[in-house]
Amino acid sequence: MRAVYLRELGSYFSSMIAYITVGLLLVVLSLILWVFPDFSILMSPFASVDTLFAIAPMIFIFLIPAFTMRSFAEEKQSATLEVLLTRPITSFQIVAGKYLATLTWLAIAIAPTIIYVISVYYLGSPKGNIDLGQIAASYFGLFLLGAVFCAIGIFASSQTSNQIVAFVGSVFFCFVLYYSFYFISKLASFQGSLDSIIESLGIDYHYHSISRGIIDTRDLAYFICLIGLCLAWTWAAISKRK
Numbered sequence: 001m002r003a004v005y006l007r008e009l010g011s012y013f014s015s016m017i018a019y020i021t022v023g024l025l026l027v028v029l030s031l032i033l034w035v036f037p038d039f040s041i042l043m044s045p046f047a048s049v050d051t052l053f054a055i056a057p058m059i060f061i062f063l064i065p066a067f068t069m070r071s072f073a074e075e076k077q078s079a080t081l082e083v084l085l086t087r088p089i090t091s092f093q094i095v096a097g098k099y100l101a102t103l104t105w106l107a108i109a110i111a112p113t114i115i116y117v118i119s120v121y122y123l124g125s126p127k128g129n130i131d132l133g134q135i136a137a138s139y140f141g142l143f144l145l146g147a148v149f150c151a152i153g154i155f156a157s158s159q160t161s162n163q164i165v166a167f168v169g170s171v172f173f174c175f176v177l178y179y180s181f182y183f184i185s186k187l188a189s190f191q192g193s194l195d196s197i198i199e200s201l202g203i204d205y206h207y208h209s210i211s212r213g214i215i216d217t218r219d220l221a222y223f224i225c226l227i228g229l230c231l232a233w234t235w236a237a238i239s240k241r242k
Helices: 002-014 017-035 050-068 070-077 080-085 091-123 132-158 163-185 195-199 203-211 217-241
Strands: none
Touching: 002 017, 002 091, 017 050, 017 091, 050 070, 050 091, 050 132, 050 163, 050 203, 070 080, 070 091, 070 132, 070 163, 080 091, 091 132, 091 217, 132 163, 132 203, 132 217, 163 195, 163 203, 203 217
């Protein structure tokens, strides 16, 4: 698994894909948080980075699939997956190695955004007038959200040899799992009876719960189960080829 992890991580940073995706994330967030007046921190009467955690999921829905679409699709297209499967390594180790490499990229992509927190910390009046505990919980929730999207992206990539198809499929599943349950719960036919249950099936419900600074075991279990399901389906797809 370590060999697959290092191979995958090396392929990310030996090409431009890792640098482009991380740079794009930082540029978009910087424009939203500091330039656009409707969202700018400088225009807010409060020292807060809540906008960062509100906007990031929408960016992740498109950015993470663009990064993960090549995970297995490119291997299939270039016929290197068959070579990899003949090595003395299990299908689970292949999936786990690739997934851990995407998580490493995710952590590297999120880490530079801490500079926004430092900036707001010093811009506050008085200095340091921000809730660091809530921000830490929000970062944890953001990483879990990205981890789920990475698992979905790898699963979508394992189902096809076309990277565009993998990207579109991954965006679709990420969008549906994040937004659709909230909108379905607002339908009049579910109000007052099943609305809270349906809403709790969506990723956004658990993400916002953690972002409020409350780390509940039910939210952790939800993210872990969703990641486990996606990786299990990916493992099953790769095992069939082996």
